[in-house]
Amino acid sequence: MRRAYPTRGLNRPAFAFRRDWLPDAVTYYREQSLxxxxxxxxxxxxxxxxxxxxxxxxxxxxxxxxxxxxCGAHGGDVLAFHMLRHGLRFIEAARALGAWEDV
Ligand SMILES: [Zn+2]
Known part of the structure; x- marks a missing residue:
C-alpha cells in the first residue's frame, strides 16, 4: 500500500527510506528475543x-x-541494530523492517 509523503512542494525525496515506518523499539527488540x-x-x-x-x-x-x-557494539536505532546483527546493508535492513518504500 502506498502512503502519501508529507507535503513538501516539489521536493520529492530522492530516496525511499521511511524512518517513520520503523517498528518501535520495544516491539522490535522483543521480536529479536531481547x-x-x-x-x-x-x-x-x-x-x-x-x-x-x-x-x-x-x-x-x-x-x-x-x-x-x-564489546562496544553500538548504534542509533533499530535499523542500525538490524544491520549489525544480521550483516545487512542499509537498504536491505530497511526493507526487512518495512521501512523502505519502492518508488
Ligand atoms: Zn556486547
Missing part, C-alpha cells in the same frame, strides 16, 4: 554481539539506540 531488565529510559539486556553472561547491552527505549558496555 529480554529487558529495568524500567527507565535505558534498559539492559544480554548483548547478542558477544558471549554475554551479565546484561551488558544498554538500550534507549525511546529511540532504539543501543550500546554494549563490554
Amino acid at each position: 529480554k529487558f531488565i529495568g524500567r527507565g529510559a535505558w534498559r539492559s539486556a544480554l548483548c547478542p554481539f558477544h558471549a554475554d553472561t551479565t546484561p551488558s547491552l544498554r538500550v534507549r527505549i525511546e529511540t532504539g539506540a543501543f550500546r554494549c558496555m563490554v
Whole structure:
C-alpha cells in the first residue's frame, strides 16, 4: 500500500527510506528475543554481539539506540541494530523492517 509523503512542494525525496515506518523499539527488540531488565529510559539486556553472561547491552527505549558496555557494539536505532546483527546493508535492513518504500 502506498502512503502519501508529507507535503513538501516539489521536493520529492530522492530516496525511499521511511524512518517513520520503523517498528518501535520495544516491539522490535522483543521480536529479536531481547529480554529487558529495568524500567527507565535505558534498559539492559544480554548483548547478542558477544558471549554475554551479565546484561551488558544498554538500550534507549525511546529511540532504539543501543550500546554494549563490554564489546562496544553500538548504534542509533533499530535499523542500525538490524544491520549489525544480521550483516545487512542499509537498504536491505530497511526493507526487512518495512521501512523502505519502492518508488
Ligand atoms: Zn556486547
